[in-house]
Amino acid sequence: MHATEDKHRVLDALHLLIPNDVAIEQHRATGHFGNPVIILKARAERAPTIHHIISVINTKLSDDELMHMREQIAQHIDQNCNLFIRFDKQKAALGILTLGREDPILTKIKIAAYPACHEAATETARELWKDAPLR
Numbered sequence: 001m002h003a004t005e006d007k008h009r010v011l012d013a014l015h016l017l018i019p020n021d022v023a024i025e026q027h028r029a030t031g032h033f034g035n036p037v038i039i040l041k042a043r044a045e046r047a048p049t050i051h052h053i054i055s056v057i058n059t060k061l062s063d064d065e066l067m068h069m070r071e072q073i074a075q076h077i078d079q080n081c082n083l084f085i086r087f088d089k090q091k092a093a094l095g096i097l098t099l100g101r102e103d104p105i106l107t108k109i110k111i112a113a114y115p116a117c118h119e120a121a122t123e124t125a126r127e128l129w130k131d132a133p134l135r
Contacts, residue, residue: 001038002031002103010040013092013105017056018042019049053107054128057085060097069099070129074122081121083109 001010014024024042031037044050061069069076069085077083085107088100113120 001040003036009093010089013089014040014042016092016095016097017053017087017105017107018044019052022049056097058129061099065099066129070126073125077111077118077121077125079118081111081113081116083111083125085109
């Protein structure tokens with residue numbers, strides 16, 4: 001979060017994805033150009049919370065973006081079985097969930113896969129979104 005951003009709007013954007021009962025940590029940092037930045041970090045570990053987040057992604061992304069995410073999912077998983085998805089922070093503050101690249105909400109989802117390798121994690125991630133309802 002940049003110093004010029006409204007903290008409440010950014011928190012609203014985060015809460016589009018995560019439930020209100022998930023704690024959000026704040027860490028001060030310095031941006032690329034020396035500007036002050038606050039990093040907001042939430043960690044979801046309980047199954048109901050994780051299912052909620054996946055459900056939000058499945059129901060709030062457009063059909064085109066869900067299809068794009070499914071098709072490109074392998075490119076967003078690293079060798080440690082982490083799935084990275086970026087969402088548009090400005091639109092999320094307005095209650096609209098879309099994929100984004102500029103100044104995003106970055107999500108990192110650890111995929112439990114056996115064996116713990118890129119291919120198995122990709123298959124598991126595809127399974128998470130295979131039944132997402134296309135409208």
